[in-house]
Amino acid sequence: MDGKSVELSGVTMVFDGFTAVSPTDLSIPAGEFHSILGPSGCGKTTLLRILSGFQRPSGGQVLIGGEPVNHLPANRRPTAMIFQSLALFPRMSVRENVAFGLEARGMSKRERSRKAEELLALVALEAHADKRPDQLSGGQRQRVAVARALAVEPAVLCLDEPLSALDLKLRQHMRTELRALQKRTGVTFIYITHDQGEALTMSDRISVMNRGRIEQVGTPTEVYDAPATPFVAGFVGEQNVFSGKVTGIENGFAKIAGPGGTFTGRATRELSVGEHAVLMVRPERTGLVDATTLNGNRLSTRVEGRELEGPYLNLVTRDATGRRIVLHLANDGRQHPTGGDAVIGFMPDDAVVMPAAGGTPENGAAGMPAAEAAVAEAGLAPMGA
Numbered sequence: 001m002d003g004k005s006v007e008l009s010g011v012t013m014v015f016d017g018f019t020a021v022s023p024t025d026l027s028i029p030a031g032e033f034h035s036i037l038g039p040s041g042c043g044k045t046t047l048l049r050i051l052s053g054f055q056r057p058s059g060g061q062v063l064i065g066g067e068p069v070n071h072l073p074a075n076r077r078p079t080a081m082i083f084q085s086l087a088l089f090p091r092m093s094v095r096e097n098v099a100f101g102l103e104a105r106g107m108s109k110r111e112r113s114r115k116a117e118e119l120l121a122l123v124a125l126e127a128h129a130d131k132r133p134d135q136l137s138g139g140q141r142q143r144v145a146v147a148r149a150l151a152v153e154p155a156v157l158c159l160d161e162p163l164s165a166l167d168l169k170l171r172q173h174m175r176t177e178l179r180a181l182q183k184r185t186g187v188t189f190i191y192i193t194h195d196q197g198e199a200l201t202m203s204d205r206i207s208v209m210n211r212g213r214i215e216q217v218g219t220p221t222e223v224y225d226a227p228a229t230p231f232v233a234g235f236v237g238e239q240n241v242f243s244g245k246v247t248g249i250e251n252g253f254a255k256i257a258g259p260g261g262t263f264t265g266r267a268t269r270e271l272s273v274g275e276h277a278v279l280m281v282r283p284e285r286t287g288l289v290d291a292t293t294l295n296g297n298r299l300s301t302r303v304e305g306r307e308l309e310g311p312y313l314n315l316v317t318r319d320a321t322g323r324r325i326v327l328h329l330a331n332d333g334r335q336h337p338t339g340g341d342a343v344i345g346f347m348p349d350d351a352v353v354m355p356a357a358g359g360t361p362e363n364g365a366a367g368m369p370a371a372e373a374a375v376a377e378a379g380l381a382p383m384g385a
C-alpha cells in the first residue's frame with residue numbers, strides 16, 4: 001500500500017448562512033499520520049467529509065496525490081473512511097466483513113479470501129476470522145473496521161473519532177496499535193479527535209481547529225510547547241493563566257504586570273508595550289520554590305486541594321487575588337496538606353506570553369478578556385474561577 005498527499009486549498013463550507021468551515025488551506029504529505037484536533041462542533045467531521053467526497057464544499061479545491069478530486073464521488077476517490085460507529089455488518093463473519101468491498105471490485109472468491117486473510121494477519125485477528133462482530137471485544141471490532149477499510153487499498157484513510165466508544169485502557173492500547181499500523185502500511189492517516197492525548201501520542205503533525213478555523217498546524221511538540229494562539233494553548237493540555245499589561249520586551253522575553261505581581265515569559269508572538277497580554281505556563285512546569293529564588297515569577301498561594309496519582313501529585317492552589325494555579329509534582333513523599341502555604345514559581349523559559357486579543361469579542365464571557373475566555377472555553381479554569 002502507498003500513501004498519497006492531501007491538499008486543501010481555500011476549502012469552505014457554509015450551511016444556510018452558517019460558516020462551519022472558514023476558508024482553509026492545509027497540506028499533508030504522503031504517509032503522514034495527521035490529526036485534526038478540536039472541540040465538538042468546530043467543523044472536523046465536515047472537513048473530513050469534504051475530503052473523502054461525502055460532502056461537496058461551498059468553495060475551494062481538494063487535491064489527493066496532486067490531482068484535483070472535487071468532481072469525484074466518494075467511491076471513486078483513493079480514500080476510505082472509518083466512522084465512530086464502525087458500521088460492521090452484524091450477520092457477516094469477520095472474514096466476510098473484511099472482504100465485503102472486494103467483490104464490487106471484481107475480485108474472484110479465492111482472491112478475496114486470500115486478501116482477507118492477509119489483512120486479518122495485519123491486524124492480528126487470523127484466529128477470529130469465523131466469528132461474528134458481536135463475539136469480539138471492542139478493540140477487536142475496531143481492528144476489523146480498520147482491516148475492512150484497508151481492504152480497498154486506500155491511499156488515504158480517514159478516521160472520525162474511531163476510539164471514542166472504547167474504555168480508557170483499550171483506547172490507550174489502540175493508540176499504539178493504530179500508530180504502528182499506519183507506519184507499517186505507509187497509508188496517509190487523517191485522524192479526527194477531540195482528545196488531545198490521542199492527538200499528541202499518535203500524530204506526526206496535528207491541526208488544531210476552533211470554530212471552523214485551523215489555528216495551528218505543527219508537530220505534537222510544537223503545538224504543546226509553542227502554541228500559536230491562546231485557544232491552542234488552553235485546548236492542548238492544561239495551562240495556568242496570568243493576565244496583565246506588557247511592561248517590557250527584551251531578547252524575546254516579555255514582562256507583564258497584573259494582579260499579584262510581575263511575570264516574565266517567552267514572547268511567542270508580536271507584542272507591544274502597554275498591550276493587554278496573557279502569560280501561560282504548564283502545571284508540570286510550575287513548581288514549589290524557595291521564596292528567595294527566582295527573580296519575579298514567584299507567588300504566595302495556599303494549597304486548596306491535592307490529588308495523588310501514584311507517581312504524581314496534583315496540587316491546586318489559590319493566590320490572594322483568587323487566581324487558581326495547578327501544579328503537577330513528582331511524588332517525593334512530601335504531603336503538602338491543604339490549607340498550607342505554598343510559594344509557587346516558574347522559569348521564564350517555560351512560560352509563553354501572547355496578545356490577549358486572541359478571540360473575537362462575542363466569544364468572550366462577560367467581563368473576561370477574549371484570550372482568557374478562549375482558554376476557559378478550551379476546558380480550563382482561568383484566574384478567579
Ligand SMILES: Nc1ncnc2c1ncn2[C@@H]1O[C@H](COP(=O)(O)OP(=O)(O)O)[C@@H](O)[C@H]1O
Nearest residue numbers: 015016020038039040041042043044045046047
Ligand atoms: N449538514 C449540515 N447542515 C447544517 N449544519 C451542519 C451540517 N453538518 C454540520 N453542521 C454544523 O456544522 C458545525 C460543525 O459540525 P461538525 O463538522 O460535525 O463538527 P465536529 O465534527 O467538529 O464536531 C456544527 O455547528 C454543525 O451543527
Ligand SMILES: [Mg+2]
Nearest residue numbers: 041044045046
Ligand atoms: Mg464530528
